[in-house]
Amino acid sequence: MFGFEAIIAHDGLGISVIGITIVFVSLILLSFAVSQIHKLIELLDKKNTSYQRVKKTQQKDQKTPSVSDLAIPQDVQRASRQFKLLIEWMGEPFSLPKLLYLSGKCGLSRPHSTINELLKCELIIPDENGYFIWNTRVEEKRSST
Amino acid sequence: MSTDIQTLKSLDLFADLNFGELEQIAPLMHLMKVTEREVLTRRGEPASTFFIILSGNFMLSFNKERSFTLHNKGNIIGLSTVVAPFRYTGTAVALTDGLVLLMQGQEFLRLVQSNSALGDTIMRKINEIVLERMPYMTGTWGKGDINCLALKQ
Amino acid sequence: MTDLFMEFLSNTGFALVDYRNIIMLLVGIIIVYLGVAKQYEPLLLVPIGFGILIGNIPIIKDFGLGIYESGSFLNYVYYGVTHDIYPPLIFLGIGALTDFSTMLARPVLMLLGAAAQIGIFTTFLGALAIGFPPNEAASIGIIGGADGPTAIFLTAMLAPRLIGPIAVAAYSYMALVPVIQPPIMRLLTTRKERLIKMEEPREVSKREKIIFPIVGFLLCCFLAPAALPLLGMLFFGNLLKECVVVERLAKTARTSLIDIVTILLGVTVGASTQADVFLTRQSIGIFALGAFSFAIATASGVIFAKIMNLFLRKKINPLIGAAGVSAVPNSARVVQMVGQKEDPTNFLLMHAMAPNISGVIGSAIAAAILWSFMSL
Numbered sequence: 237m238f239g240f241e242a243i244i245a246h247d248g249l250g251i252s253v254i255g256i257t258i259v260f261v262s263l264i265l266l267s268f269a270v271s272q273i274h275k276l277i278e279l280l281d282k283k284n285t286s287y288q289r290v291k292k293t294q295q296k297d298q299k300t301p302s303v304s305d306l307a308i309p310q311d312v313q314r315a316s317r318q319f320k321l322l323i324e325w326m327g328e329p330f331s332l333p334k335l336l337y338l339s340g341k342c343g344l345s346r347p348h349s350t351i352n353e354l355l356k357c358e359l360i361i362p363d364e365n366g367y368f369i370w371n372t373r374v375e376e377k378r379s380s381t
Numbered sequence: 382m383s384t385d386i387q388t389l390k391s392l393d394l395f396a397d398l399n400f401g402e403l404e405q406i407a408p409l410m411h412l413m414k415v416t417e418r419e420v421l422t423r424r425g426e427p428a429s430t431f432f433i434i435l436s437g438n439f440m441l442s443f444n445k446e447r448s449f450t451l452h453n454k455g456n457i458i459g460l461s462t463v464v465a466p467f468r469y470t471g472t473a474v475a476l477t478d479g480l481v482l483l484m485q486g487q488e489f490l491r492l493v494q495s496n497s498a499l500g501d502t503i504m505r506k507i508n509e510i511v512l513e514r515m516p517y518m519t520g521t522w523g524k525g526d527i528n529c530l531a532l533k534q
Numbered sequence: 535m536t537d538l539f540m541e542f543l544s545n546t547g548f549a550l551v552d553y554r555n556i557i558m559l560l561v562g563i564i565i566v567y568l569g570v571a572k573q574y575e576p577l578l579l580v581p582i583g584f585g586i587l588i589g590n591i592p593i594i595k596d597f598g599l600g601i602y603e604s605g606s607f608l609n610y611v612y613y614g615v616t617h618d619i620y621p622p623l624i625f626l627g628i629g630a631l632t633d634f635s636t637m638l639a640r641p642v643l644m645l646l647g648a649a650a651q652i653g654i655f656t657t658f659l660g661a662l663a664i665g666f667p668p669n670e671a672a673s674i675g676i677i678g679g680a681d682g683p684t685a686i687f688l689t690a691m692l693a694p695r696l697i698g699p700i701a702v703a704a705y706s707y708m709a710l711v712p713v714i715q716p717p718i719m720r721l722l723t724t725r726k727e728r729l730i731k732m733e734e735p736r737e738v739s740k741r742e743k744i745i746f747p748i749v750g751f752l753l754c755c756f757l758a759p760a761a762l763p764l765l766g767m768l769f770f771g772n773l774l775k776e777c778v779v780v781e782r783l784a785k786t787a788r789t790s791l792i793d794i795v796t797i798l799l800g801v802t803v804g805a806s807t808q809a810d811v812f813l814t815r816q817s818i819g820i821f822a823l824g825a826f827s828f829a830i831a832t833a834s835g836v837i838f839a840k841i842m843n844l845f846l847r848k849k850i851n852p853l854i855g856a857a858g859v860s861a862v863p864n865s866a867r868v869v870q871m872v873g874q875k876e877d878p879t880n881f882l883l884m885h886a887m888a889p890n891i892s893g894v895i896g897s898a899i900a901a902a903i904l905w906s907f908m909s910l
Contacts, residue, residue, distance in 0.1 A: 254907075255907070256655050262757045331447070333446050333474075351476060490863055490864075494633065
């Protein structure tokens with residue numbers, strides 16, 4: 237048997253209608269009971285419920301562009317010359333992942349931590365568009381001191 | 382190894398939570414040492430874990446080699462674990478040795494199921510960070526229209 | 535000695551294998567791959583996938599190895615499936631894990647969970663129409679409840695032969711919720727409706743959360759006594775969680791217990807999925823009807839939410855109707871995702887948990903009703 241014949245023969249419509257009705261009735265009754273629970277509790281306690289919303293505004297870190305006053309370690313100074321050459325070859329603004337990749341290919345030692353030092357000393361700074369530039373202001377300040 | 386509540390309280394993501402809520406989160410966060418050059422996430426892979434930096438420095442790179450670096454305690458990596466598209470949108474590499482806290486995506490889902498208000502609070506904070514980072518993913522800079530910031534799948 | 539060796543060889547899997555074993559082993563590998571590499575519901579698909587591998591190794595019959603052979607290890611473990619022991623234990627863990635407060639805060643959202651169960655009964659009719667007998671049609675229909683333990687619970691009672699394909703279908707579609715639901719949700723709602731921001735739910739007191747499982751259990755089981763094993767355990771688990779004084783028990787229920795049972799259930803359901811049942815036209819019908827069931831359940835929830843909005847002063851975002859399918863919390867997360875695509879500041883997750891949870895209750899009641907009718 238197939239199609240409507242099968243549905244009618246097995247009382248499918250009846251089962252489905254009664255079934256979904258019972259599901260709805262059960263959840264309607266449950267939702268009604270739930271909606272009364274808290275009122276009942278309030279009545280028993282004779283208390284008003286209240287709740288607070290706590291909002292805190294988060295302050296974003298303010299980046300103040302300034303020339304770093306940190307002294308640049310000797311090994312970083314050496315590495316900075318090598319990275320500067322690489323950056324000049326790549327052109328500015330440059331991609332930091334690409335700089336990392338090329339510095340590794342060129343055999344520069346520990347390019348990851350060196351780049352981190354250059355970032356810390358602000359010799360490399362973001363251009364706010366997802367790329368980076370060499371900070372000539374820091375370099376000029378170093379050479380003038 | 383799970384982490385202690387004081388450490389969690391010091392993180393921006395959990396700063397607003399009370400002791401009870403932090404107690405629920407603590408067993409889900411695990412400490413992990415990271416070494417220089419280690420890759421935490423790869424762009425395009427299913428996002429199953431998110432990381433919170435305790436120490437160390439990291440670079441996140443996105444589409445078209447856009448990138449930014451994270452150096453502060455409390456910065457988060459792997460946000461796509463809890464928000465769409467549930468695939469890592471960036472590659473995260475450790476620039477130096479460090480320590481991170483990690484939470485598995487499945488554990489976060491369990492947290493949402495067991496305390497949906499807490500899950501909601503955390504997700505809102507994560508969403509703020511996602512919106513800040515959206516320009517790196519999409520390449521659309523300086524546009525304040527919310528439609529441009531809608532999360533893409 | 536040669537004879538002994540030849541006899542040994544004739545009993546190895548290489549001698550006994552046929553093409554159907556190979557196909558089923560490939561199915562098992564694919565399911566493991568989906569769980570591990572694609573991370574589709576790995577907690578379920580990895581045990582099921584490996585179980586399929588276990589159950590489809592060619593072995594000699596009557597050697598006490600197969601899952602259907604009395605006295606075998608797998609047979610003993612399978613007892614928990616065939617005698618409906620595992621599904622209620624999983625529901626115990628779900629109850630101990632789930633926060634019901636969003637549902638308690640706005641009880642009217644429970645009706646969305648009820649509406650989604652229309653998918654079950656519609657599919658039941660569809661299965662009857664294409665020639666399945668009533669007990670099998672009921673087991674297929676329950677796939678639309680998007681609840682693996684409920685599907686296994688009912689199928690073990692009504693159509694134990696089909697546990698394998700029905701369980702694989704149910705869990706696979708639960709994993710595919712983020713794929714199946716969004717297009718249906720977008721089709722049935724306007725952009726204006728998707729942008730509706732819902733009022734934050736009221737705070738629910740601890741006493742409400744403790745009273746609810748008792749009231750809920752009594753009410754549901756008086757109306758549908760056959761739901762006693764599932765809903766009894768669900769509400770018991772929730773009481774363990776909320777009353778706080780038995781936190782150790784609650785923690786065990788939602789961690790170790792549910793994980794142990796999931797392993798045993800997954801492996802044995804997988805092992806019971808054998809070629810003679812899985813590689814048939816019936817299985818194709820089951821998978822097709824399962825997808826249909828999911829789609830109807832999603833659509834019913836969304837449409838019902840739109841209907842409710844005609845009468846409600848405080849409008850609800852109709853997207854949350856899709857969370858009435860009881861894949862907790864995945865379908866709530868899908869609602870969040872679809873809502874955020876329209877407006878990144880619209881947080882629907884918490885609101886969607888309400889119909890998500892009531893869907894679990896609704897699908898258990900639906901299963902109980904079908905079981906009652908089929909047993910008459």
